[in-house]
Amino acid sequence: MSPVFSHGDLRLYLLNLLDEGPRHGYDIMQALSDRTGGTYTPSAGTIYPRLAKLEEEGLVTKSIDGRKTVYAITEAGHAEVQSRAGDLEGIEAGLADSVRLIAEEVRGSVREAMKSLRADLAAASADERQSAPQPTESDDPRVLTREQLHRADAAISEFRARLRSDLRSHVARGGVLAATFVDELADDLDRIARDVTRTLNG
CATH class of the missing domain: 1.10.10.10 (Winged helix-like DNA-binding domain superfamily/Winged helix DNA-binding domain)
Incomplete structure (x- = not known):
């Protein structure tokens, strides 16, 4: 440091x-x-x-x-x-x-550690999926659905965490968030939510 x-x-x-x-x-x-x-x-x-x-x-x-x-x-x-x-x-x-430089170095180290942790979790998840027995037609569809819901929750949480981290890092580096950008971001997220709803109801 x-x-x-x-x-x-x-x-x-x-x-x-x-x-x-x-x-x-x-x-x-x-x-x-x-x-x-x-x-x-x-x-x-x-x-x-x-x-x-x-x-x-x-x-x-x-x-x-x-x-x-x-x-x-x-x-x-x-x-x-x-x-x-x-x-x-x-x-x-x-x-x-x-002190500001040290704080930036610490934040950078934390970000790298989080990236490494996410990579380790992803690798562990992949290994678990490969070693898990493949589902058969006799498996309870409700159990399979709950498993997929868990995957969906994890994907949404990961997306939210990554997006918040990117936004906060941008602001911490002195970047500006224009109102038009935030409006477009909100519109895009709303459009994705509608697409998901339409697919589920289709």
Whole structure:
């Protein structure tokens, strides 16, 4: 997946979080996760060494509160945050772009997984049909009809799911759904429904 923070950006972002108020380590990691929509959850091995470095630079202090270590920004750290407000705006914009790309990658992976699942189900269904005994004239027609109804239900559900997925993906990519297109789609679906009704009643 795409990286969330570019090199050096995490250091400034940590200062910015502490500029909002003192935090303990877990709280910092949770804040980073929350502000990236859960797409970035840093480890203690990532955060604590950076906090120690900020402390060495005199930008952060730490104190013990019970069993927790609380980090607070110093005047020097606050001054750096203020002087780099433009950089922070760029980090926020880049962060939003990175999270959006990660979300798109996740959606793409889910779509591919669903395609693979549907292919596996179709293959399993085909194998089942091949291995199943062929119906004979003595089979109960009501049983056979119920089996065909199940197939019809599955086909309709698959069609509906595929159509909804295509429409939602089109909109998610920034595509537009014109009213004329939706009207034509509704007319086509209505025509198909009438054809099915006419065939059943014929």
